Amino acid sequence: VILKRGAAAVASLTLLLAACATEPVDPGPAALPGSSGPVEPVPAVPAPEDEAPQGFLSEQNQRRVYLFFPTDDAQRLVAEERIIFLTTTLTSQVKQAVSELLLGPQTLDLIPAFPPNTRLRAVFLLPDGTAVIDLGPLAVAIPAGTASERAAVYSLVNTVVHNFQEIRRVQILVEGEEIPTLVGHLDTSRPVGPDLDWVDWTRVGYTEGQPPPWSGVGPPPPQPIEEETIPNDEPLEASGGEIL
Amino acid sequence: MGGTFVFEPGPDYDSARASEMDHPFRVVLDFAKKGGPKIPEAGDLTTTRREPSEARGVRTIILDPGHGGNEVGAQGPTGLAEKDVVLEIARRVARHVRQDLGLEVVMTRSTDKVIALDERAGVANNRQGDLFVSIHANASRGARASGAETYFVALDASDAEAESLAADENLAMGLPFGPEGGNGELDMVLWEMAQAEHRIESFLLAETIQRELNELLDTRDRGVRQAPFRVLMGVAMPAVLVEVAFISNPDEEEALRTPDFQEKIAEAIARSIASYKISYEQRTGLVEQRDRALGRGGS
Numbered sequence: 258v259i260l261k262r263g264a265a266a267v268a269s270l271t272l273l274l275a276a277c278a279t280e281p282v283d284p285g286p287a288a289l290p291g292s293s294g295p296v297e298p299v300p301a302v303p304a305p306e307d308e309a310p311q312g313f314l315s316e317q318n319q320r321r322v323y324l325f326f327p328t329d330d331a332q333r334l335v336a337e338e339r340i341i342f343l344t345t346t347l348t349s350q351v352k353q354a355v356s357e358l359l360l361g362p363q364t365l366d367l368i369p370a371f372p373p374n375t376r377l378r379a380v381f382l383l384p385d386g387t388a389v390i391d392l393g394p395l396a397v398a399i400p401a402g403t404a405s406e407r408a409a410v411y412s413l414v415n416t417v418v419h420n421f422q423e424i425r426r427v428q429i430l431v432e433g434e435e436i437p438t439l440v441g442h443l444d445t446s447r448p449v450g451p452d453l454d455w456v457d458w459t460r461v462g463y464t465e466g467q468p469p470p471w472s473g474v475g476p477p478p479p480q481p482i483e484e485e486t487i488p489n490d491e492p493l494e495a496s497g498g499e500i501l
Numbered sequence: 502m503g504g505t506f507v508f509e510p511g512p513d514y515d516s517a518r519a520s521e522m523d524h525p526f527r528v529v530l531d532f533a534k535k536g537g538p539k540i541p542e543a544g545d546l547t548t549t550r551r552e553p554s555e556a557r558g559v560r561t562i563i564l565d566p567g568h569g570g571n572e573v574g575a576q577g578p579t580g581l582a583e584k585d586v587v588l589e590i591a592r593r594v595a596r597h598v599r600q601d602l603g604l605e606v607v608m609t610r611s612t613d614k615v616i617a618l619d620e621r622a623g624v625a626n627n628r629q630g631d632l633f634v635s636i637h638a639n640a641s642r643g644a645r646a647s648g649a650e651t652y653f654v655a656l657d658a659s660d661a662e663a664e665s666l667a668a669d670e671n672l673a674m675g676l677p678f679g680p681e682g683g684n685g686e687l688d689m690v691l692w693e694m695a696q697a698e699h700r701i702e703s704f705l706l707a708e709t710i711q712r713e714l715n716e717l718l719d720t721r722d723r724g725v726r727q728a729p730f731r732v733l734m735g736v737a738m739p740a741v742l743v744e745v746a747f748i749s750n751p752d753e754e755e756a757l758r759t760p761d762f763q764e765k766i767a768e769a770i771a772r773s774i775a776s777y778k779i780s781y782e783q784r785t786g787l788v789e790q791r792d793r794a795l796g797r798g799g800s
Contacts, residue, residue, distance in 0.1 A: 444730070
């Protein structure tokens with residue numbers, strides 16, 4: 258029950274903050290599902306500079322992203338959470354997320370989707386919602402099987418499309434070139450859409466049957482209507498006002 | 502999109518002919534070399550229109566052993582090459598399909614050589630296959646991965662929407678995918694439609710093969726899955742890709758090396774083809790037609 262309420266609190270906070278469009282909007286790690294109870298209101302008096310990071314490094318300038326890594330039996334993609342900075346361009350946020358993905362997972366039973374030291378050469382976005390991700394030559398140095406190829410393609414595509422609402426598909430390049438396939442199976446000659454069906458969300462505090470977590474930018478996906486109203490909505494609204 | 506393309510056969514060529522085909526719509530150019538085989542009659546080609554073989558049932562099976570030549574595919578921990586194992590398995594499937602089921606078999610490769618993915622689809626379509634079965638061995642970075650899985654291509658709604666939306670947007674914005682910038686995107690849509698038309702049959706075939714593999718082999722069931730396989734997309738007939746086992750798993754590599762295991766897999770695939778054929782012919786009423794023609798049934 259606590260978990261569910263936590264999720265609802267995140268959603269409502271996101272809604273509230275998304276309405277005040279211009280300000281960066283992440284509630285930060287304090288409001289993660291699993292942390293108990295409602296979010297504490299932010300104190301009206303700013304903390305002294307030496308105690309909490311201010312400006313660019315402050316929590317208001319961060320957001321959460323979900324990265325997807327394959328399990329070591331290649332059955333599922335598991336979501337792991339990272340915090341990135343809310344830099345001004347979407348392109349630079351995508352770069353941060355993909356760089357984190359290329360660094361590999363933090364959980365023992367997950368494996369990196371791309372070989373260590375695979376380089377991110379460039380990211381650019383097209384107006385039709387395609388993100389072009391240019392990777393270094395090591396991107397094709399994965400085992401030449403469908404399982405590893407599928408894990409690589411969808412860890413990348415899912416990570417980019419799920420976290421950035423504006424992006425719908427990913428065109429993978431290797432060393433600046435379009436490639437028909439990474440290692441002989443899946444078509445990467447054109448933009449690839451996400452495949453979230455085999456994602457395991459449990460690591461980030463969500464159970465099967467619930468909608469997947471929303472990462473905080475843009476309107477949240479539709480939530481199931483719950484009978485119970487969430488307590489402490491008032492303090493949240495008040496704190497929202499003070500953040501601004 | 503009006504435009505004129507002129508192809509002139511060089512001095513080595515006897516004749517050339519252009520013809521149109523449906524499902525998907527395409528233009529086929531045939532060039533015949535001097536002294537080489539003649540271009541087949543137009544009638545032969547236009548029959549490649551596949552209402553998935555409504556009139557003829559399941560007769561020609563295309564077997565596609567993955568990789569080949571210097572495209573080794575996956576390799577096992579002790580060096581077993583996917584290209585060799587899958588060719589051996591495909592040969593065994595071919596033998597069963599020909600001898601036990603009495604069906605025609607076309608192999609996209611029967612030797613150890615490189616064949617492009619699109620060329621494999623082209624062979625399948627030109628030879629008027631009724632089913633396309635691509636045979637592969639899987640690999641993963643984690644040595645623990647094991648079991649068989651069977652894939653088909655599903656064009657899901659979001660994909661279709663994305664395609665048409667992208668096409669609209671590109672047209673409106675004059676972006677490089679439009680007619681002026683080359684028609685790679687358009688090619689792709691047509692190419693993809695070839696398989697989309699058969700996706701239900703492809704799924705049923707995949708399900709049959711996966712079930713047979715699970716029953717026959719004591720390997721872990723990884724289920725039927727969908728993914729955009731390049732080799733399947735342009736195939737204008739029900740088409741699946743079977744990952745028979747994980748060559749990257751030490752135990753399964755060892756098994757894949759043995760003729761016994763290869764034979765078991767081949768039998769499972771051949772039996773699936775037989776069982777799919779029966780089910781298909783019952784569903785489409787071909788069995789009754791044949792019975793009626795022979796004066797049986799319906800009494």
